[in-house]
Amino acid sequence: MKKRVFKLFWAWQDDQENKWLEKMAEEGWKLSKYNLLVYTFEKMDPKKYIYKTDFKSNQNHDLQEYLALFEDAGWEHVTQYAGWHYFRTEPGKAKTPDIYTDVNSKVEMFRRLLWFLLMPLMAIIIIACTIVFNDSYSHIKLMVVLKITYVLLICLLGFSVLNILYKMKKLKE
């Protein structure tokens, strides 16, 4: 039996997301796939799992080596989406209780994510300045829709960048 759950966790809420996945496992639901806000679970006997998510970036030329490293250390790869990888293990089975064993490397993960978000943010701002908010194109119908979309996108990405910066600051403390 399968079930799909629609749920929103922001990138900086990885701890909450992992806790929720662990609670689902205790209720007998095993994560099998994640795809844009939709979590797919399969029915299983209730079990204690530890979930961790890693942001690797979307460059996957060394994916096999990456997966082998986690596998050797006792982590099962569950699913991946947009550079994010979901891993799980059973208590005591992995070599370390977390996939990150010091604060610096965890901060480094969020720094990778930040760069990943800054590229589209810059691109969107450039397009917005040169085309969308350029008065010489204002005769085009629906430009107002584009304007609203771009403002929303910039706000969303800006909001994410600020929250990730805040999360990095909190981790360092």
Add this chain to the structure above:
Amino acid sequence: MLNEKLIKKYLPLTQTTYYILISLTSPLHGYGIMQKVEELSAGEVSLGPGTLYGALGKLEKDGLIKKISEEENERRKSYILTEIGMEISRREFERLKTLVTRTEHIFASEGYMNEEKGI
């Protein structure tokens, strides 16, 4: 020189980086590094796979270690220290040794060393 710049950037090494570099005086793949670092540090340093993956990527990019891959599609790639990696590790070793040698007498003469050990 570029190398001097790189050396300056890395020194002093963090404990984790030092152990990772030292473990690679002979070729090891990822999991082998985890085990070797644990052994060298007498169990004090356990590396999670996320932490190690990030560290290896950075060290390889900066040229302190390199991949030795006979086969392209091998899942477990082995790494080894490069000349510059060895130089940086050696300088860190010298740095720590000098530090200890120069300040040893303070702890020895004041008897702090014994106190701490509870003798």
